Amino acid sequence: MPTLRDVYAARRHVYRYLKPTPLYRYSGLSEATGLDLYVKHENHQPVGAFKVRGGLNLAAGLSEQQRQAGLFTASTGNHGQSIAYAARAYGLKATVAVPEGANPAKVAAMRGMGAEVLFHGPDFDTARQWIAGLAQERKGTFVGPTDDPLICGVATLALEIIEELPDVDAIIVPVGAGSGVCGTAIVAKSLNPKIEVIGVQSAQAPTQQLSWSSGRNVLGPMTTFVEGVATREPFENTQAIMRKYLDDFVLIEDTDTRDSLRLLIEHTRNLPEGAAGLPLAAAMALRDRLVGKKVVIDFCGGNASMDELRSLLVN
Amino acid sequence: MPTLRDVYAARRHVYRYLKPTPLYRYSGLSEATGLDLYVKHENHQPVGAFKVRGGLNLAAGLSEQQRQAGLFTASTGNHGQSIAYAARAYGLKATVAVPEGANPAKVAAMRGMGAEVLFHGPDFDTARQWIAGLAQERKGTFVGPTDDPLICGVATLALEIIEELPDVDAIIVPVGAGSGVCGTAIVAKSLNPKIEVIGVQSAQAPTQQLSWSSGRNVLGPMTTFVEGVATREPFENTQAIMRKYLDDFVLIEDTDTRDSLRLLIEHTRNLPEGAAGLPLAAAMALRDRLVGKKVVIDFCGGNASMDELRSLLVN
Numbered sequence: 001m002p003t004l005r006d007v008y009a010a011r012r013h014v015y016r017y018l019k020p021t022p023l024y025r026y027s028g029l030s031e032a033t034g035l036d037l038y039v040k041h042e043n044h045q046p047v048g049a050f051k052v053r054g055g056l057n058l059a060a061g062l063s064e065q066q067r068q069a070g071l072f073t074a075s076t077g078n079h080g081q082s083i084a085y086a087a088r089a090y091g092l093k094a095t096v097a098v099p100e101g102a103n104p105a106k107v108a109a110m111r112g113m114g115a116e117v118l119f120h121g122p123d124f125d126t127a128r129q130w131i132a133g134l135a136q137e138r139k140g141t142f143v144g145p146t147d148d149p150l151i152c153g154v155a156t157l158a159l160e161i162i163e164e165l166p167d168v169d170a171i172i173v174p175v176g177a178g179s180g181v182c183g184t185a186i187v188a189k190s191l192n193p194k195i196e197v198i199g200v201q202s203a204q205a206p207t208q209q210l211s212w213s214s215g216r217n218v219l220g221p222m223t224t225f226v227e228g229v230a231t232r233e234p235f236e237n238t239q240a241i242m243r244k245y246l247d248d249f250v251l252i253e254d255t256d257t258r259d260s261l262r263l264l265i266e267h268t269r270n271l272p273e274g275a276a277g278l279p280l281a282a283a284m285a286l287r288d289r290l291v292g293k294k295v296v297i298d299f300c301g302g303n304a305s306m307d308e309l310r311s312l313l314v315n
Numbered sequence: 316m317p318t319l320r321d322v323y324a325a326r327r328h329v330y331r332y333l334k335p336t337p338l339y340r341y342s343g344l345s346e347a348t349g350l351d352l353y354v355k356h357e358n359h360q361p362v363g364a365f366k367v368r369g370g371l372n373l374a375a376g377l378s379e380q381q382r383q384a385g386l387f388t389a390s391t392g393n394h395g396q397s398i399a400y401a402a403r404a405y406g407l408k409a410t411v412a413v414p415e416g417a418n419p420a421k422v423a424a425m426r427g428m429g430a431e432v433l434f435h436g437p438d439f440d441t442a443r444q445w446i447a448g449l450a451q452e453r454k455g456t457f458v459g460p461t462d463d464p465l466i467c468g469v470a471t472l473a474l475e476i477i478e479e480l481p482d483v484d485a486i487i488v489p490v491g492a493g494s495g496v497c498g499t500a501i502v503a504k505s506l507n508p509k510i511e512v513i514g515v516q517s518a519q520a521p522t523q524q525l526s527w528s529s530g531r532n533v534l535g536p537m538t539t540f541v542e543g544v545a546t547r548e549p550f551e552n553t554q555a556i557m558r559k560y561l562d563d564f565v566l567i568e569d570t571d572t573r574d575s576l577r578l579l580i581e582h583t584r585n586l587p588e589g590a591a592g593l594p595l596a597a598a599m600a601l602r603d604r605l606v607g608k609k610v611v612i613d614f615c616g617g618n619a620s621m622d623e624l625r626s627l628l629v630n
Contacts, residue, residue: 022361266420269619313629
């Protein structure tokens with residue numbers, strides 16, 4: 001299990017390419033929620049999401065042989081962009097498998113960073129299994145979404161929060177595969193166990209939450225519109241970290257997430273991707289417990305499509 | 316007329332509260348325009364716009380007596396927020412006059428930063444004249460939109476561009492009152508006269524462009540939807556700087572600005588205010604001349620309202 005010292009080690013690699021992201025307090029948002037609320041702007045990262053921190057740390061730790069053979073992964077979203085970005089930064093080849101019919105804008109973004117994007121199979125799992133096999137065949141490195149170096153890289157966002165706001169009381173992070181919330185929990189609990197770390201997932205995709213709360217692997221339904229938290233299966237390593245460290249893990253209805261996304265746009269004038277709406281909705285759901293406290297919500301990314309944005313504003 | 320050394324002096328004050336903003340290259344946007352295009356993200360600033368740099372420099376230079384009496388200004392937009400932010404940072408009182416019927420969200424944002432907002436008169440000019448009188452009466456400092464300390468403060472954005480991208484060929488900046496383009500021109504032309512500095516205004520509000528190109532004060536029509544460049548009268552001091560330094564000053568039809576705004580949202584996943592669309596539209600209009608060059612467009616701010624965003628995405 002990664003520790004705080006791994007995160008400090010990751011920081012050197014992360015800041016070779018990135019700068020700390022802003023932590024802003026919007027009075028309108030604090031008023032609307034009744035909380036002392038701060039927003040961590042991971043959407044300001046180069047690929048528009050926190051994951052880029054992880055890819056850079058992973059790429060920095062490869063052996064010469066691994067560098068030669070390149071990185072292989074599967075993703076239609078921010079993870080793929082993170083790996084593509086890191087590969088370009090380190091002059092490696094990245095090969096990303098996506099299911100047929102993947103979002104053309106995201107495919108173009110990965111290709112724009114020099115990644116080879118291969119279409120394979122009807123769904124994500126098929127693409128993932130296929131690319132893992134291809135990586136083995138070509139002696140390349142297959143990168144899963146919760147590999148330890150990724151967790152340590154993204155954990156640097158929590159160092160930034162605590163160093164800038166040392167009296168933070170609670171940090172709320174959306175949970176997909178779990179690298180973001182685990183990185184945050186490792187840092188926060190190591191530096192100050194009194195900081196509450198709260199995960200949030202969609203009630204329409206509760207697999208990680210159900211597995212965490214029951215202590216065993218549970219497969220829940222998966223019907224959410226929120227791509228970043230649409231997890232079908234629990235992940236062993238992030239479940240273990242969450243069970244050790246997480247104070248709470250709440251579920252939010254997608255309709256409430258949509259309300260929160262509109263509120264975020266209105267008050268921050270930033271574009272949130274779906275998952276970025278969950279921490280705000282969770283903060284409001286936990287309002288009675290959090291009132292008067294300094295609460296940070298993780299604005300994990302901004303990669304919403306034009307259609308998503310349109311549907312959010314019109315309906 | 317401010318010089319490069321004034322800008323270096325301003326930098327100390329600006330960075331006491333702010334961090335440099337990112338300069339990102341989006342491959343999709345470069346492909347869409349056929350240019351080697353970089354985006355300077357002033358929308359990532361705390362008040363969502365470049366102007367905050369100017370307010371902080373102005374507040375830092377006040378005498379003890381001026382600090383006591385506070386700042387007075389008129390604005391319904393980013394200028395007012397900048398002054399409110401700077402006043403809060405320095406523990407001063409800010410009084411901002413707005414016309415009756417001013418946008419409630421912007422009024423709330425200024426009040427949220429502790430400014431006193433006073434409604435006066437049917438339009439901006441009435442509010443401005445009234446608050447200038449009130450400032451005099453109370454021996455306070457009236458802050459106009461193009462005061463030299465504001466120009467020197469916002470000019471730090473150009474230092475950041477050139478230090479990060481030393482081989483930049485052209486920088487395109489929207490022109491409202493002119494502080495942004497003048498600050499950029501002073502820095503760029505002092506450091507490297509070969510850097511082209513290009514201003515851009517709406518063809519539906521061409522007063523500054525007509526005054527610049529004719530060399531005398533011209534009052535053009537004013538029917539643009541783009542609040543940030545809706546200038547009714549030319550400004551003496553920014554006209555003088557623009558005449559000395561500006562390479563080109565183009566006009567863009569509002570319909571083209573709207574197309575550019577959509578393109579910016581799609582490729583950068585950032586929310587632009589109207590004025591942020593003009594530099595991209597100008598880059599496309601000047602494409603034949605700029606092809607193969609490193610071009611920076613100033614994403615000056617993100618303070619679009621929900622209604623503006625909705626109308627942009629739906630129509």
